[in-house]
Each structure stands twice: as C-alpha cells, then as structure tokens.
Amino acid sequence: MKILGLSAYYHDSAACLIIDGEIIAAAQEERFTRKKHDPDFPILAIRYCLQQGGVDVGEIDYVVFYDKPFLKFERLLETYLAYAPRGFKSFATSLPVWLKDKLFQKKVISDALQEHLSKAIDWQERLLFSEHHLSHAASAFFPSPFEEAAVLTMDGVGEWTTTSLAIGQGNSLQVHKEIQFPHSLGLLYSAFTYYTGFKVNSGEYKIMGLAPYGEAKYTKLIKDHLVDIKDDGSFHLNMSYFNYCTGLTMTNAKFDSLFGGPARTSEGQLTQREMDLAASIQAVTDEIVVKLARGIQKSTGQRNLCLAGGVALNCVANGKLLRENIFDKLWIQPASGDAGGAIGAALGAYHLMLNQPRIIAAPDAMKGSYLGPEYSQRDIEERLQNAGAKLTIVSDEDLINITAHALVEGKAVGWHQGRMEFGPRALGGRSIIADPRSPIVQKQLNLKVKYRESFRPFAPSVLYEDAKNWFDINTESPYMLLVADIAKEKQLPMTDEQQQLFGIDKLNVPRSTIPAVTHVDYSARIQTVHPNTNPRYYNLISKFKELTGCPVLVNTSFNVRGEPIVCTPEDAFHCLMGTDIELLAIGNCVIRKEEQDTTLIKDYRDRYDLD
Structure with a gap:
C-alpha cells in the first residue's frame, strides 16, 4: 500500500511517501525551489519522494491532502457574517483567491497531478482529504513509540x-475535545509576533529567543484583558483587541493603547518594551500549555503525551512541560508545523480509513527525521566540480579529523552529510557547526554567517550519553525540541556589575563554559546525538570531545537569513561562498574557503541592515 501525503497552499508545502505504514521519504518544497516557506503545489517534493521509494506514479494507491478546503471557506464566510460589515475588506481581499484556487482544491490538486505526474490516471478517484488537526494528531501519535497516549x-x-485533544490506541485515534476559532493560542502568540515587528508564521521563534532578554511585566495585563485561562487550560480571547477576524493586521488600536503605543516596524530598533512583551507572552504560553497538559492527564488518566501543531515547536514551553512531570513520557513530532501535516494525512488514511495495523518502532518511526535527499560520493564530486569548487577527497577517518581540528581552531564549518532533515531543525545533516567554548561565536555566526539579529541563540548538539552531565535534562532530545538549563557545575557566576545589565547588553556576558550555546537565562535548546541515527555526526562530536574534553558542538541550520536550509551540494557550496564559513564537509569532500576562486564569492551583506 503506497500513500502520498500532501500539505500545500498555505505555507511550508510538503510531500510524504509511506509504504505499508512505513515513512519512506518526506521533504518541504522550499528546499528544492529555494523559496522560503514555499506554499505552492509540492511537485518537486513529490518527485523526490517517489524516486526515493522507487515508486512509479501508477503504483500510488491514494493521495491524501492534509485539510479540508470547504470547511476553511465555511469559517471564512461565517466569520465575515458574524462581524459584518466590519471585515469586508479582508473578506473581499481573500475571496478571489478562494474562488480561483482554494474552494475547488480537489480539481486544482488532481489537475496538478495530471499535469506533472500522469495524464492517464484519474487522480480524483485516488484523492482524499483529512481534517487539519486530525492530520496533526496523526503525525504526533502514529510515529510515536507509544501503544497508547493522549495527543495535544x-x-x-x-x-x-x-x-484539540485526541486519544490514540494502537491504530486508532479519536478526537475528544476542541477549542475553535477565533480562540487560538497560536494566533495569540502571532499577534505579539506582529506587534513586536516580526513576520507572522515565520518570526514566532524570534519572540521565543528574545524573551529571556526581557521581564514578564505584561503578563497580568495579558491575562486581565486579552485571554481568560481556565484551570484546565482552556481559554477564551477577548476579540475586541484583535484584528485578524476582520482586518488585514493581527492587532488593532485598542491593543496599541493597552501596551502603550503602535507596533514596532519591521527591522526597526528593538527596545526593552519588545523584550518585555516577548517575555510576557512566552510566560502566558507556558502557563496555558502546562494547564492544558494537567487537564488532559486528569481527565484521561493517560501516562504518555504526544504533541504537534505549530505551537509544539515552542521548545521553551515544551521544556517547562517536561519539568512539570505531568506525564511519564513526552513525544513531539519534529515537523510539528503544517509541513508535518503531510505525514499525518498519509498515516491517518493508512491506519484510520484502511484500518491497517500499526507497528511501533523504537525510538520512534521518524528515523531521526532524516527523510530527505542524500547524494552519492560520485554525485557530490560531479556537482561540486560543475559548480567550480576546488575540493579534496579524503577518507572517513580524515574527514572527521580535519573537521574536528578546524572546529578546535575556531572555524565555522558547513556540514552536509547523509539525508536532509524533514522539519525546521537542522540535526546534523545540513548544519553549520562551531566550537561552543568560544565567547564570540554566537555573535560572529549571527552577523557574519547567518546575517541575522545578534540576540538569536544557537543550539548545542551533545553526545546522548553526556547530556545529563552538561544539561539539566533526564531524557533524550533528538529533535532539538526541548529547552533545559546548563548544568550548575558548568555555569559561570555573574559579577554584581554584570547582574545590573539589562536587555541586549546581557548578550556579551559569558554564562557557562560553553557560552556560544548558553542563552542569557542559562538555558539551551538541546539536541542529543545517537550513533544509531547519525553515526558520522556522532563520530565527529566524539572526536571533538577527544581533542577538547567537550562533547558539545554549536549546531545551527545550514542557510543564510531569508533562504531555506540547503538541500544539494551546490546549495552548500554557494552558501560557503556567500558567508564567512571557512570549511565545507560534504560526503568525503573537504572544501576550504581560502582555496576557492574568489570570483565565485557572493556578498549577501547588501540584503540586510546589519553591522
């Protein structure tokens, strides 16, 4: 049984192939088109998935879309009617798009499949539609290591x-409770993303990173005026402060008045107010997530919890939830956003519609999230040479030694190995790596490699067996979705003068023996690395530990600001030539920046207002 899952037409379109219930391949369309958050029909991702699985288009039994367009249009129409005549501008703006493309999506999708894959197949007969949150729930439960679990x-x-709350048992999954639009934790968080000057649907993680620089001084104001939180975590928003139902913005003048002024303009100067707002909405989010989990455990008696949906990518809230010990075990879908809906749609059809049995895999069925393309050594060499790269081919042992020594020397290294990750996190397949012991690496990587805001934190990759010695965590975190504190013995005490610093000035104070991955609140977003899922990356960190005594590396996604994570060897080489990365390790090829043709250097700096 071969099923193709699709997510498209909103943001982060993606495709997934499952064969007899096993996830074979999954990828976001953006990685192939190089358009960040590409929402278009994911034909390139589909072709990759079929090629990876060795599947002919005629062998596809079902194509499953991750949500139901008619129900979305019903919400749009009913929302307009509920607020009319307010909201006409928003409604009129979106209606032509719906009438042209979205409302008749079954035909749009089947036409795209006919155009790009095969005209001989009646795709409408094979096309199914899942519900959005059922797709999320299926993506969380079916790949999890649990026979039974609550799913949030x-x-x-x-x-x-x-x-939504669902209960998963074996190959079944039933939704028990829901909170419905316009009352949304994700949209509440996005309202603050908008108000602090960042882009909705992509800038929310910046709020999470900014929060430790501020004080949660607006928490009471938010809870008194914007959101009513019940003991079981259910909540109700006061819509008089929001504009997303009726307008083209997230917030309105009443929201501005509550917080003392208009929203920050994009790329405008960050002030203490934005930092305090970020800290406040993060605190409210943490409270809601923890209360929801407590309510779920109390009402269901379940001992395991699975998470998905965009809010499940908030690793700070996830870390708080883990430390509360409400559930025995927690599992989070690494592609929790809309892209992961492609996995849930396919698995949901296989288990729920077709009633096929579920085989539970250990540690889970996501294969480390390494579900994207990989390249043979011969292919890598040909691609790099055609791109103009001057490279050295080395043995496995030399690759590890050369890379580890470059890291010890303080170099930023591009690491392109094995299959590309599915989801928003780089996990040692398409990563930029560096020495975490350096007090200047964070700022240098942000400004000279990533071309992004200096406050943004970097994550540590740590050998799984050493994690508890360096971080306050008692579980594995393979998908970089949990935040925990640096171990007390690794922390550096602050002087009285340093403790008086506030805002962005906190950035320059080393807080641990691995300052490049230690956030200003002594926390870190941890990835534990296991030899079973990524042996080459594990061996590299082990060699770095042998040289330095430190089993940790800085790990950030292999891209520059505004571009998707690299996919091909050519993407990686172009990134090398447009940044201050000094060494590139692709397969068994080593590319040194100083040896390259200088005419191939591409300057990204003129894109950004960064010093």
Missing part, C-alpha cells in the same frame, strides 16, 4: 479547530 495539537487555526 495546538496551532493558529485549521478549518475551525485551533486546539
């Missing part, structure tokens, strides 16, 4: 649902 999904909005 949280995002902006699907068709109507914004938050």
Whole structure:
C-alpha cells in the first residue's frame, strides 16, 4: 500500500511517501525551489519522494491532502457574517483567491497531478482529504513509540479547530475535545509576533529567543484583558483587541493603547518594551500549555503525551512541560508545523480509513527525521566540480579529523552529510557547526554567517550519553525540541556589575563554559546525538570531545537569513561562498574557503541592515 501525503497552499508545502505504514521519504518544497516557506503545489517534493521509494506514479494507491478546503471557506464566510460589515475588506481581499484556487482544491490538486505526474490516471478517484488537526494528531501519535497516549495539537487555526485533544490506541485515534476559532493560542502568540515587528508564521521563534532578554511585566495585563485561562487550560480571547477576524493586521488600536503605543516596524530598533512583551507572552504560553497538559492527564488518566501543531515547536514551553512531570513520557513530532501535516494525512488514511495495523518502532518511526535527499560520493564530486569548487577527497577517518581540528581552531564549518532533515531543525545533516567554548561565536555566526539579529541563540548538539552531565535534562532530545538549563557545575557566576545589565547588553556576558550555546537565562535548546541515527555526526562530536574534553558542538541550520536550509551540494557550496564559513564537509569532500576562486564569492551583506 503506497500513500502520498500532501500539505500545500498555505505555507511550508510538503510531500510524504509511506509504504505499508512505513515513512519512506518526506521533504518541504522550499528546499528544492529555494523559496522560503514555499506554499505552492509540492511537485518537486513529490518527485523526490517517489524516486526515493522507487515508486512509479501508477503504483500510488491514494493521495491524501492534509485539510479540508470547504470547511476553511465555511469559517471564512461565517466569520465575515458574524462581524459584518466590519471585515469586508479582508473578506473581499481573500475571496478571489478562494474562488480561483482554494474552494475547488480537489480539481486544482488532481489537475496538478495530471499535469506533472500522469495524464492517464484519474487522480480524483485516488484523492482524499483529512481534517487539519486530525492530520496533526496523526503525525504526533502514529510515529510515536507509544501503544497508547493522549495527543495535544495546538496551532493558529485549521478549518475551525485551533486546539484539540485526541486519544490514540494502537491504530486508532479519536478526537475528544476542541477549542475553535477565533480562540487560538497560536494566533495569540502571532499577534505579539506582529506587534513586536516580526513576520507572522515565520518570526514566532524570534519572540521565543528574545524573551529571556526581557521581564514578564505584561503578563497580568495579558491575562486581565486579552485571554481568560481556565484551570484546565482552556481559554477564551477577548476579540475586541484583535484584528485578524476582520482586518488585514493581527492587532488593532485598542491593543496599541493597552501596551502603550503602535507596533514596532519591521527591522526597526528593538527596545526593552519588545523584550518585555516577548517575555510576557512566552510566560502566558507556558502557563496555558502546562494547564492544558494537567487537564488532559486528569481527565484521561493517560501516562504518555504526544504533541504537534505549530505551537509544539515552542521548545521553551515544551521544556517547562517536561519539568512539570505531568506525564511519564513526552513525544513531539519534529515537523510539528503544517509541513508535518503531510505525514499525518498519509498515516491517518493508512491506519484510520484502511484500518491497517500499526507497528511501533523504537525510538520512534521518524528515523531521526532524516527523510530527505542524500547524494552519492560520485554525485557530490560531479556537482561540486560543475559548480567550480576546488575540493579534496579524503577518507572517513580524515574527514572527521580535519573537521574536528578546524572546529578546535575556531572555524565555522558547513556540514552536509547523509539525508536532509524533514522539519525546521537542522540535526546534523545540513548544519553549520562551531566550537561552543568560544565567547564570540554566537555573535560572529549571527552577523557574519547567518546575517541575522545578534540576540538569536544557537543550539548545542551533545553526545546522548553526556547530556545529563552538561544539561539539566533526564531524557533524550533528538529533535532539538526541548529547552533545559546548563548544568550548575558548568555555569559561570555573574559579577554584581554584570547582574545590573539589562536587555541586549546581557548578550556579551559569558554564562557557562560553553557560552556560544548558553542563552542569557542559562538555558539551551538541546539536541542529543545517537550513533544509531547519525553515526558520522556522532563520530565527529566524539572526536571533538577527544581533542577538547567537550562533547558539545554549536549546531545551527545550514542557510543564510531569508533562504531555506540547503538541500544539494551546490546549495552548500554557494552558501560557503556567500558567508564567512571557512570549511565545507560534504560526503568525503573537504572544501576550504581560502582555496576557492574568489570570483565565485557572493556578498549577501547588501540584503540586510546589519553591522
């Protein structure tokens, strides 16, 4: 049984192939088109998945779309009617798009499949539609290591649902409770993303990174005026402060008045107010997530919890939830956003519609999230040479030694190995890596390699067996979705003068023996690395530990600001030539920046207002 899952037409379109219930391949369309958050029909991702699985288009039994467009249009129409005549501008703006493309999506999708894959197949007969939050729930439960679990999904909005509770048992999954639009934790967080000057649907993680620089001084104001939180975590928004139902912005003048002024303009100067707002909405989010989990455990008696939906990518809230010990075990879908809906749609059809048995895999069925393309050594060499790269071919042992010594020397290294990751995190397949012991690496990587805001934190990759010695964590975190504190013995005490610093000035104070991955609140977003899922990356960190005594590396996604994570060897080489990365390790090829043709250097700096 071969099923293709699709997510498209909103943001982060993706495709996934499952064969007899096993996830064979999954990828976001953006990685192939190089258009960040590409929402278009994921034909390139589909072709990759079929090629990876060795599947002919005629062998596809079902194509499953991750949500139901008619229900979304129903929400749009009913929302307009509920607020009319307010909201006409928003409604009129979106209606032509719906009438042209979205409302008749079954035909749009089947026409695209006919155009790009095969005209001989009646795709409408094979096309199915899942519900948005059921896709999220299926993506969380079916790949998890649990026979039975509660499943919590949280995002902006699907068709109507914004938050759902389901119970998974074996190959079954039943939704028990829902919170519906316009009451949404994801949209509440996005409102603050908008108000602090960042882009909705892509800048939310910046709020999470900014929060430790501020004080949660607006928490009471938020809870008194914007959101009513019940003991079981259910919540109700005061819509008089929001504009997303009726306008083209997230917030309105009443929201501005509550917080003392208009929203920050994009790329404008960050002030202490934005930092305090970020800290406040993060604190409210943490409270809601923890209360939801407590309510779920109390009402269901379940001992395991699975998470998905965009809010499940908030690793700070996930870390708080883990430390509360409400559930025995926690599992989070690494592609929790809309891209992961492609996996849930396919698995949901296989288990729920077709009633096929579920085989539980250890540690889970996501294969480390390494579900994207990989390249043979011969292919890598040909691609790099055609791109003009001057390279050295080395043995496995020399690759590890050369890279580890470059890291010890303080170099930023591009690491392109094995299969590309599915989801928003780089996990040692398409990563930029560096020495975490350096007090200047964070700022240098942000400004000279990533071309992004200096406050943004970097994550540590740590050998799984050493994690508890360096971080306050008692579980593995293979998908970089949990935040925990640096171990006390690794922390550096602050002087009285340093403790008086506030805002962005906190950035320059080393807080641990691995300052490049230690956030200003002594926390870190941890990835534990296991030899079973990524042996080459594990061996590299082990060699770095042998040289330095430190089993940790800085790990950030292999891209520059505004571009998707690299996919091909050519993408990686172009990134090398447009940044201050000094060494590139692709397969068994080593590319040194100083040896390259200087005419191939591309200057990204003129894109950004960064010093």
